[in-house]
Amino acid sequence: MEREKVIEVKELTKKYGDFYATNAITFDVYKGEIFGFLGANGAGKTTAMRMLCGLSKPSSGQATVAGFDVFHNPDDIKRNIGYMSQKFSLYEDLTVKENIRFYSGIYGLSSKQIIEKTTSLLSKLHLEEEKNTLVKSLPLGWKQKLAFSIAIVHNPAIVFLDEPTGGVDPITRREFWEMIYEASARGTTIFVTTHYMDEAEYCNRVSIMVDGCIEALDTPINLKKQFNAKTMDDVFLMLARKAKRQAD
Amino acid sequence: MIAVQAQNITKKFLQNKSEVIALNDISFDVNPGELFGVIGPDGAGKTTLFRILTSLILADSGLAKVDGFDVVTQYKDIRKRVGYMPGRFSLYQDLTVEENLNFFATIFNTSIAENYELIKDIYEQIAPFKDRRAGQLSGGMKQKLALSCALIHRPSVLFLDEPTTGVDAVSRKEFWDMLKRLKTQGITILVSTPYMDEASLCDRIALMQKGKLLGIDTPDEILNQFDNKLWAIKATDMYSLLLALRNDPTINHAYPFGEYHHVIANDENGLKLLANKFNAELKIVQPDIEDCFIALMQDETLSA
Numbered sequence: 385m386e387r388e389k390v391i392e393v394k395e396l397t398k399k400y401g402d403f404y405a406t407n408a409i410t411f412d413v414y415k416g417e418i419f420g421f422l423g424a425n426g427a428g429k430t431t432a433m434r435m436l437c438g439l440s441k442p443s444s445g446q447a448t449v450a451g452f453d454v455f456h457n458p459d460d461i462k463r464n465i466g467y468m469s470q471k472f473s474l475y476e477d478l479t480v481k482e483n484i485r486f487y488s489g490i491y492g493l494s495s496k497q498i499i500e501k502t503t504s505l506l507s508k509l510h511l512e513e514e515k516n517t518l519v520k521s522l523p524l525g526w527k528q529k530l531a532f533s534i535a536i537v538h539n540p541a542i543v544f545l546d547e548p549t550g551g552v553d554p555i556t557r558r559e560f561w562e563m564i565y566e567a568s569a570r571g572t573t574i575f576v577t578t579h580y581m582d583e584a585e586y587c588n589r590v591s592i593m594v595d596g597c598i599e600a601l602d603t604p605i606n607l608k609k610q611f612n613a614k615t616m617d618d619v620f621l622m623l624a625r626k627a628k629r630q631a632d
Numbered sequence: 633m634i635a636v637q638a639q640n641i642t643k644k645f646l647q648n649k650s651e652v653i654a655l656n657d658i659s660f661d662v663n664p665g666e667l668f669g670v671i672g673p674d675g676a677g678k679t680t681l682f683r684i685l686t687s688l689i690l691a692d693s694g695l696a697k698v699d700g701f702d703v704v705t706q707y708k709d710i711r712k713r714v715g716y717m718p719g720r721f722s723l724y725q726d727l728t729v730e731e732n733l734n735f736f737a738t739i740f741n742t743s744i745a746e747n748y749e750l751i752k753d754i755y756e757q758i759a760p761f762k763d764r765r766a767g768q769l770s771g772g773m774k775q776k777l778a779l780s781c782a783l784i785h786r787p788s789v790l791f792l793d794e795p796t797t798g799v800d801a802v803s804r805k806e807f808w809d810m811l812k813r814l815k816t817q818g819i820t821i822l823v824s825t826p827y828m829d830e831a832s833l834c835d836r837i838a839l840m841q842k843g844k845l846l847g848i849d850t851p852d853e854i855l856n857q858f859d860n861k862l863w864a865i866k867a868t869d870m871y872s873l874l875l876a877l878r879n880d881p882t883i884n885h886a887y888p889f890g891e892y893h894h895v896i897a898n899d900e901n902g903l904k905l906l907a908n909k910f911n912a913e914l915k916i917v918q919p920d921i922e923d924c925f926i927a928l929m930q931d932e933t934l935s936a
Contacts, residue, residue, distance in 0.1 A: 551797065554925050555887075579799070579800055579801065582922075585890040586870075
């Protein structure tokens with residue numbers, strides 16, 4: 385049986401003037417897969433992610449995300465995905481509970497579902513005693529775990545994670561990845577960018593972008609074989625050093 | 633003479649009416665010419681420590697000297713002698729590259745020409761853009777300009793607060809190469825980072841977590857102090873394997889580590905049985921700094 389594709393991308397391109405931010409990228413992502421989306425700063429990751437999230441219209445090519453077309457149904461995409469970035473995810477001056485209620489409401493959960501979700505999330509994250517605490521006074525690691533849980537509060541087919549683990553301690557970073565494994569085991573597709581190369585090893589497959597193009601895409605084991613490298617760090621350096629254009 | 637000396641530094645902040653101990657009785661010395669890494673996650677106290685050592689804020693208690701000068705009573709001498717690159721880009725966005733550099737040279741009573749040799753290696757990479765406003769530079773170029781500005785008065789001690797945070801692996805390597813070359817010029821460098829893999833690039837490191845020093849030594853010596861046998865295990869289904877390890881009473885601790893899970897076992901036979909069940913690859917490995925950091929964090933939690 386063929387695996388179900390939840391992201392299908394063909395020749396997807398975004399041009400600004402004569403600058404190709406992403407240049408004819410092609411790849412598929414499968415249901416429940418943890419897909420690592422790597423690249424140096426300025427390689428075009430953010431542009432590609434914005435197109436896949438329905439936030440930016442491609443110049444050419446095709447892509448469907450969760451069954452919806454990026455050109456014609458960007459709003460349906462937004463309803464069916466989750467998104468979390470390290471820079472912005474939660475409202476700092478709302479409490480833990482208020483953030484859960486706010487995002488659940490935005491994603492159209494019923495009042496009854498919101499009450500259930502709030503109880504189950506607080507208990508799962510051991511945040512019952514902090515439910516009325518402002519998010520800004522939570523430790524970073526707790527914030528990130530809460531942000532991830534909220535990003536999948538509406539059971540999206542896919543969740544996009546943009547450098548979710550920057551700056552957290554090594555234990556919390558691993559707890560975060562265990563939440564990713566768990567979501568993936570439940571069938572949620574994970575699309576994740578990271579600067580930590582050991583995290584690339586946790587992905588089922590990894591793509592590496594260089595100067596707007598996908599230069600490599602395979603499982604970590606095969607990539608290391610292909611480039612005759614010991615670690616994903618070596619693979620990344622080999623490819624990213626070929627980049628000609630300036631970062632950012 | 634000791635380049636940087638910190639003795640029993642403590643600093644508390646009020647956050648939402650409760651007291652947070654940003655630095656808890658921190659003591660260490662840095663030798664002249666040393667490349668000294670302060671390694672820890674967000675909230676460890678790295679920035680607070682650097683701000684106290686550069687005389688920008690005062691500690692609640694303790695003593696600190698930089699280049700022999702007291703950070704409280706002789707702050708003016710210190711400011712002439714140190715270079716400081718804060719974590720957030722803090723040059724003048726609407727001045728050009730060259731204007732920024734000129735500005736910092738002038739307030740330190742020197743000129744670009746006088747110390748050009750020191751920054752040449754770094755500045756040459758951004759010189760083609762010298763008429764561009766700093767705000768219009770890419771992240772990597774901003775970083776190089778900030779480093780040039782922090783060096784233009786030839787400081788004896790350089791403080792770099794998380795210079796590589798959010799920077800990709802290639803640019804991180806380049807930045808550390810620049811630091812290595814700077815070191816040969818005899819400048820003492822203190823650099824903070826949340827990336828554990830940068831530890832091996834330092835002469836000595838201080839591992840920090842929640843305002844406390846977990847350990848301070850050469851990277852090799854920190855690794856030697858890891859006193860458990862460390863196993864690496866790999867199977868087809870890594871998540872099921874991890875859950876099984878967690879539920880096995882013969883396993884002391886298991887956590888994902890790159891393509892393997894790292895395991896500390898109470899009973900080796902139990903681990904081998906489990907490995908057989910999963911048809912897993914099992915081997916003994918040397919710990920790296922991140923293993924040591926995790927172990928030290930756990931000791932800290934147990935003793936708390």
